[in-house]
Amino acid sequence: MTRLATLAPVTSVGSPLSHPSGAEGRPRRVAMVSVHTSPLHQPGTGDAGGMNVYIVELAQRLADLGIEVEIFTRTTSAALPPTVELAPGVVVRHIDAGPYEGLAKENLPTQLCAFTHGVTQAWAAHRPGHYDLIHSHYWLSGHVGRLTSERWGAPLVHAMHTMAKVKNASLADGDTPEPAARVLGENQVACAADRLIANTESEAEELLHHYDADRARVAVVHPGVNLERFRPDPAGIEAGRAAARARLGLPQDALIPLFAGRIQPLKAPDVLLRAVARLLQERPSMRERIAVPVVGGPSGSGLARPEGLQKLAAALGISDVVRFRPPVGQDRLADWFRSASVLVMPSYSESFGLVAVEAQACGTPVIAAEVGGLPVAVRDGASGILVPGHDPADYARALLTFADAPHLSARMGHTAAHHARSFGWDTAALATAGVYAAAMRERRLRVSQARDCGVRPPA
Numbered sequence: 001m002t003r004l005a006t007l008a009p010v011t012s013v014g015s016p017l018s019h020p021s022g023a024e025g026r027p028r029r030v031a032m033v034s035v036h037t038s039p040l041h042q043p044g045t046g047d048a049g050g051m052n053v054y055i056v057e058l059a060q061r062l063a064d065l066g067i068e069v070e071i072f073t074r075t076t077s078a079a080l081p082p083t084v085e086l087a088p089g090v091v092v093r094h095i096d097a098g099p100y101e102g103l104a105k106e107n108l109p110t111q112l113c114a115f116t117h118g119v120t121q122a123w124a125a126h127r128p129g130h131y132d133l134i135h136s137h138y139w140l141s142g143h144v145g146r147l148t149s150e151r152w153g154a155p156l157v158h159a160m161h162t163m164a165k166v167k168n169a170s171l172a173d174g175d176t177p178e179p180a181a182r183v184l185g186e187n188q189v190a191c192a193a194d195r196l197i198a199n200t201e202s203e204a205e206e207l208l209h210h211y212d213a214d215r216a217r218v219a220v221v222h223p224g225v226n227l228e229r230f231r232p233d234p235a236g237i238e239a240g241r242a243a244a245r246a247r248l249g250l251p252q253d254a255l256i257p258l259f260a261g262r263i264q265p266l267k268a269p270d271v272l273l274r275a276v277a278r279l280l281q282e283r284p285s286m287r288e289r290i291a292v293p294v295v296g297g298p299s300g301s302g303l304a305r306p307e308g309l310q311k312l313a314a315a316l317g318i319s320d321v322v323r324f325r326p327p328v329g330q331d332r333l334a335d336w337f338r339s340a341s342v343l344v345m346p347s348y349s350e351s352f353g354l355v356a357v358e359a360q361a362c363g364t365p366v367i368a369a370e371v372g373g374l375p376v377a378v379r380d381g382a383s384g385i386l387v388p389g390h391d392p393a394d395y396a397r398a399l400l401t402f403a404d405a406p407h408l409s410a411r412m413g414h415t416a417a418h419h420a421r422s423f424g425w426d427t428a429a430l431a432t433a434g435v436y437a438a439a440m441r442e443r444r445l446r447v448s449q450a451r452d453c454g455v456r457p458p459a
Contacts, residue, residue, distance in 0.1 A: 074115060295326075333358070
């Protein structure tokens with residue numbers, strides 16, 4: 001077994017969509033399924049993003065609670081060992097399913113049977129009951145989770161992370177709609193899961209509305225943020241910003257709106273570039289005191305035009321102020337957050353928006369689209385500014401707010417850091433363990449009732 005160095009937020013108390021957490025009835029061992037993206041992949045590359053961070057952090061904190069986690073993911077290189085110890089109590093298991101490289105996410109449904117077979121083989125090597133529960137992430141993994149849950153008789157907890165019907169309702173220009181097969185698959189998973197975990201109350205309502213989910217089986221657990229890694233500089237927000245800018249080679253007195261994430265239409269980095277172009281049209285003098293870092297790599301439909309954003313910057317006449325940088329590790333990303341005047345997140349859809357909370361935890365306010373979970377992640381007018389819609393003019397006005405008030409960034413940054421402290425992974429893990437316990441209790445009750453009636457226990 002290879003050992004790797006390791007690379008919120010609680011159910012809404014009193015809500016009919018939530019379930020209390022508790023130590024009783026927790027699983028000993030969880031099979032976590034992430035088919036299309038590995039927790040070992042660098043966030044910001046390919047299909048790796050917030051979900052990767054979510055799985056890694058949650059698994060490690062569950063292990064701290066005494067719950068062993070085995071993460072099943074697809075093998076993407078012949079060099080990968082069958083198992084990797086991510087952290088004490090957390091193991092990544094690589095499953096052969098399709099070619100190692102060159103297989104697009106859109107083609108992964110053809111490999112789900114092979115992946116399910118690989119997971120079942122791993123289960124067969126153990127005594128019955130080795131895995132107490134299955135936790136699947138994203139609809140492809142949910143399909144595998146649904147089949148293995150039937151086979152093992154173990155409860156299934158599923159997290160959608162994103163939903164096809166929600167994404168298709170707010171597509172960016174040039175983006176590709178999610179296929180009907182995904183919609184069907186999500187419907188099947190929503191029906192089969194013992195519990196569905198939603199990031200926010202609004203996502204829970206979307207599950208009820210779009211997928212006719214059972215309200216009693218939907219739990220709201222906010223994702224967390226690694227507050228040890230993402231935090232303001234001990235010297236203070238303003239001193240930390242100056243030091244981070246010096247390390248990254250950024251101008252000290254500039255307005256620095258940062259984009260950090262995957263480069264694809266869904267995340268709308270083009271809206272930021274168009275907003276900057278509009279701002280410079282109105283304030284030409286600002287060209288000498290603005291720098292726009294774009295940190296991330298092409299992903300999803302953005303892979304079809306990997307140089308599209310650079311070409312847009314050139315067409316808008318702002319190539320001189322935009323700085324494209326490749327994806328970076330989490331510690332380096334925290335430095336980028338500390339260096340920025342503001343993080344700009346104009347996404348068309350976000351189930352939560354971990355990047356927004358990470359930036360705020362570093363003491364950086366956020367300008368974000370008023371969509372999905374971002375109104376939970378960002379306190380409008382206090383830790384950042386929420387913008388209805390995706391008109392670049394609106395984002396330009398928000399940027400001017402920070403340009404015209406040089407101390408606003410630090411003032412909002414203090415509030416942002418305080419706000420982010422409520423999103424800890426320890427709290428999220430404890431709440432998730434409570435959801436597990438509720439799913440296991442309900443499954444045991446159904447089996448007991450079936451036996452009392454003299455019928456075959458349900459899967």
